[in-house]
Amino acid sequence: MxxxxxxxxxxxxxxxxxxxxxxxxxxxxxxxxxxxxxxxxxxxxxxxxxxxxxxxxxxxxxxxxxxxxxxxxxxxxxYEGEDFRLLDKTGKVYIDEVADMDDAxxxxxxxxxxxxxxxxxxxxxxxxxxxxxxxxxxxxxxxxxxxxxxxxxxxxxxxxxxxxxxxxxxxxxxxxxxxEYSGLSMVELNVDDAAVAHPELAAFNARGKLFGRGDHKAILAQLNGDGRIKVYLSFRTEQDWVDTCNIPFNQPEDAKRQLMAYFSDWDEQLKNYIRWANDTIMPRRIYMxxxxxxxxxxxxxxxxxxxxxxxxxxxxxxxxxxxxxxxxxxxxxxxxxxxxxxxxxxxxxxxxxxxxxxxxxxxxxxxxxxxDAAANLKKLFDGFHDQAVSH
Ligand SMILES: Cc1cc2nc3c(=O)[nH]c(=O)nc-3n(C[C@H](O)[C@H](O)[C@H](O)COP(=O)(O)OP(=O)(O)OC[C@H]3O[C@@H](n4cnc5c(N)ncnc54)[C@H](O)[C@@H]3O)c2cc1C
CATH class of the missing domain: 3.50.50.60 (FAD/NAD(P)-binding domain)
Incomplete structure (x- = not known):
């Protein structure tokens, strides 16, 4: 054999x-x-x-x-990319962890x-x-x-x-x-050269990941090594939403305007991730x-x-x-x-x-x-700490 x-x-x-x-x-x-x-x-x-x-x-x-x-x-x-910020849609900060550069x-x-x-x-x-x-x-x-x-x-x-x-x-x-479709769809955006082009957003984001959530939606942002901030707008939604939402993903200005409308009552700093994104807008369905x-x-x-x-x-x-x-x-x-x-x-x-x-x-x-946003953010906070401790 x-x-x-x-x-x-x-x-x-x-x-x-x-x-x-x-x-x-x-x-x-x-x-x-x-x-x-x-x-x-x-x-x-x-x-x-x-x-x-x-x-x-x-x-x-x-x-x-x-x-x-x-x-x-x-x-x-x-190693500084381990900075982590967790906020709700009003901009209230729940976690603001700064990586300790002396302790890799x-x-x-x-x-x-x-x-x-x-x-x-x-x-x-x-x-x-x-x-x-x-x-x-x-x-x-x-x-x-x-x-x-x-x-x-x-x-x-x-x-x-x-x-x-x-x-x-x-x-x-x-x-x-x-x-199978996980119930989650994402729209991927990029803010180029954030430190130079949008220093205010770069400071808000810090050196790692930022996570804003509310209303069955989330904004996930991560600073990449090439200076851009990669952003995932995340929606708990139907499998066919990407096709039925009527957002013209290949027409950036119109698409961004429509995406902003989904986050109209969110904190302005969180909305800046959409406002200042470049023209490449990529919808994704998440499967599991x-x-x-x-x-x-x-x-x-x-x-x-x-x-x-x-x-x-x-x-x-x-x-x-x-x-x-x-x-x-x-x-x-x-x-x-x-x-x-x-x-x-x-x-x-x-x-x-x-x-x-x-x-x-x-x-x-x-x-x-x-x-239950507040309770869940608290649980998530505890969960992140448990994970960090167990690793
Ligand atoms: C939006 C998003 C964000 C993510 N963020 C993170 C994160 O922060 N951290 C993390 O750990 N993971 C993250 N992941 C998950 C991570 O990307 C995947 O788990 C990882 O890429 C899996 O690696 P892989 O090599 O198994 O498969 P893949 O990276 O998918 O590679 C599969 C390869 O197979 C090739 N291929 C497919 N079909 C064929 C074929 N028929 N013949 C020949 N070649 C073929 C493809 O072209 C591809 O190159 C994220 C995923 C998504 C969608």
Whole structure:
């Protein structure tokens, strides 16, 4: 059987070159195993897919150590990015935490693009294939999988890892579960060069994240390493709202005027995030997988990251778990000659920690957007402190 194939002859395909897939490729490479990463985009697009990420000491940072990148990460990570402000829609401040620069925190920030560049610079370019969109993975009788790509390429591998995100095509080999709409839609905005162009807003935002909420809505803002403030206007709303709200997202001035109307009775400083946003306005629906998703082990296939445990962004764990999964799976493969034993060891661990995070994310989502604002903000405050203490 394939599981007894010599390790250096095992063919491993990773579908998806996001933070999870790239971390897995690099850690395997450091253990003398050369996988192939198949990415559908024509080049790396991680820089365009989201902003600053806080990398946790007990997950993302563990993976960076295994990837041999921890020192490089430390040198560029933004520890001051741990500043955190929580307000209600009137501008009343509930939390105003300033990162202590003499006491390096546990969740420093790095932009997604910079993080993925660190990983890419260390991966043997021969392992990376851009412009390869997976169409189908067919299980074979010998436990291997035949992979079919849109460009006509076919590969047969001992292990296929779905690191292909929210709408994974590999997931269906393991479970019938599908990503469902979470009840939350977001509109992504950017305020460019905030410190220079809008110093008042930059001072209000501080050096990290700001979170304003009220009326089943929220404004989430985060200062990125390139000086822009990335803003997510968040709405607890119907799945089809993005299509039915009649906001012309490709006509910025009109779109911003209509978005302002949703926040008409909010504090002016919070509204400045909309007022001073640039012209790129991107609506997103937020999806999630069932909180306790598990599957029965199958030979030659597994999932990491969002493909395995997509959750709303309210535990701040998504990228951290994707990287921890990568690390756990890579180490299990490196330590076990039987690749299927390695998958089982990894999946058992991953199911335990990811279900805890998914539950926390789901609870936070309900808490943030429910009715009793004051009580919930207090609970959220306590929750943030509990999380900080437990990490
Ligand atoms: C608005 C928003 C804000 C977020 N904020 C945070 C945060 O602050 N902190 C945090 O930790 N997480 C955050 N997340 C979550 C985080 O972005 C994800 O959890 C993380 O990107 C998952 O990494 P991944 O590698 O599993 O998947 P992805 O980053 O989704 O990468 C999947 C890759 O697979 C490729 N792919 C997909 N299908 C195919 C195919 N058929 N063939 C080949 N390639 C394919 C894609 O092009 C992509 O490159 C946020 C998410 C959203 C939506």
């Amino acid at each position: 394939t599981s007894t194939t010599n390790k250096d002859q095992q063919r491993i395909a990773i579908i998806g070159g996001g933070p999870g897939g790239l971390t897995l490729a690099l850690i395997l490479q450091r253990h003398g195993i050369k996988p192939v990463v198949y990415e559908r985009e024509l080049s790396d697009t991680n820089r365009d897919r989201g902003g600053s990420l806080d990398i946790h000491h007990d997950s993302g940072q563990i993976a960076l150590r295994e990837a041999g990148l921890y020192e490089q990460f430390q040198a560029i990570a933004r 925190g546990e969740r420093p920030e790095i932009d997604r693009g910079t993080l993925c560049e660190l990983l890419l610079n260390a991966i043997d370019p021969e392992c990376l294939r851009y412009g390869y969109k997976l169409i189908e993975a067919i299980p074979l009788d010998n436990g291997m999988h035949e992979l079919h790509f849109e460009n006509g390429h076919v590969d047969t591998v001992h292990l296929v890892v779905g690191a292909d995100g929210a709408f994974s095509r590999i997931r269906q080999l393991l479970t019938d579960a599908k990503a 997988l069932p909180v306790d998703l598990k599957w029965d082990h199958k030979p030659g296939v597994t999932l990491i990251g969002d493909a395995a445990h997509l959750m709303s962004p309210f535990a701040g764990e998504g990228v951290n778990l994707a990287m921890l999964d990568a690390s756990e799976l890579a180490l299990a493969i490196a330590e076990n000659d039987d690749i299927n034993k390695a998958i089982s060891i990894y999946e058992e661990k991953m199911f335990a920690y990811s279900s805890r995070s998914a539950e926390q994310s789901d609870n936070n989502l309900k808490l943030i957007f429910s009715n």
